[in-house]
Amino acid sequence: MSHIEPARKFTAWGKEIEPEYRVPAPVPAAGAGKAVGIRIEGLEKSFGSVPVLRGIDLEVPAGQFLAIVGKSGCGKSTLLRLLAGLDEPTGGQISFSGPDGAATTPNGRIVFQEPRLLPWESVAGNVGVGLGPGVSRREAEAKSLAALAEVQLAEKASEWPARLSGGQRQRAALARALVSRPDFLAMDEPLGALDALTRITMQGLVERVWLEQGFTALFVTHDVSEAVVLADRLIVLDEGRVALDLEVPQPRPRLRGAADLAELEGRLLAAIFR
Incomplete structure (x- = not known):
């Protein structure tokens, strides 16, 4: 019989919350939830006369974890912003497909390197922002608390962002992106500002x-x-083009420092610094 410890009480929206006692649900396989496939065809982006993306063709199957690496200025962040709809391409197109293969408009979210939390809102209030307008207060409360529990931050729901550590602020930002159950999630160096141990935990x-x-x-x-530890597939961008497209066949969980992962790292570095 599993030993279940009572969850800690915490306060949000001016009231005390006592979560239920429950056994953690088993972790399903990747792709068990909703996801969208992404097709990128001849994608180009220029800023004035400066080209950043130069005709990218890429297909990402639904549910895949794709990591994008490359030198600074190679177009990584620009690609994510285009996928998230924060910018418009100069040429080419991006399309999304649902489980039946039909074209769809996705529920996409993006997480940046900086948490970008609102200092005048509580942690739970910041997460609720991710739901957008038209959500009742009760529903927003429930979904925000559930999202915080998913990132192991439920006890900080009523805190101000300034009282959180760097890792906690980034977890809150992740919860804000997850609260609406996105079809795809774009993450732009979300762990880059964290110390080494916190980064591994994240x-x-x-x-x-x-x-x-x-x-x-x-x-x-x-x-x-x-x-290499996180992704199913790796691509290297170089001067706005895909220089390497590599599958990661190793099963999860992956052992850091293993020889087969080190070989993949070497191939990535060779493509980046060629």
Whole structure:
């Protein structure tokens, strides 16, 4: 029989919350939740006369975890912003498909390197922002608290962002992106500002919520070790083009420092610094 410890009480929206006692649900396989496939065809983006993306063709299956690496200025963040609808391409197109293969408009979210939390809102209030307008207060409360529990931050629901550590602020930002159950999640170096130990912990958290929710993940990072540990597939961008497209066949969980992962890291570095 499992030993279940009572969850700690915490306060949110001016009232005390006492979560239920429950056995953690088993972790389903990747892709168990909703996800969208992504097709990128001849994608170009220029800023004035400066080309950043130069005709990218890429297909990302629904539920895949794709890591994107490359030197600074190679177009990684620009690609994510285009996918998230925060910018418009100069040429080419991006399309999304649902489980039946039909074209769809996705529920996509993006997480940045900086948490970008609102200092005048509580942690739970910041998470609720991710739901957008038209959600009742009761529903927003319930979904925000559930999202915080998923990132192991439920006890901080009523705190102000300034009272959180760097890792906690980034977990709150992740909860804000996850609260609406996205079809795909774009992450732009979300762990880049964290110390080494916190970063490893957050890598495990990102992997776990991806496995549980089953969304399509696109993860930009400068850290090739991080990319190899997390991703199903790796691409290297170089001067706005895909220089390497590599599958990661190793099963999860992956052992850091293993020889087969080190070989993949070497191939990535060779493509980046060729």
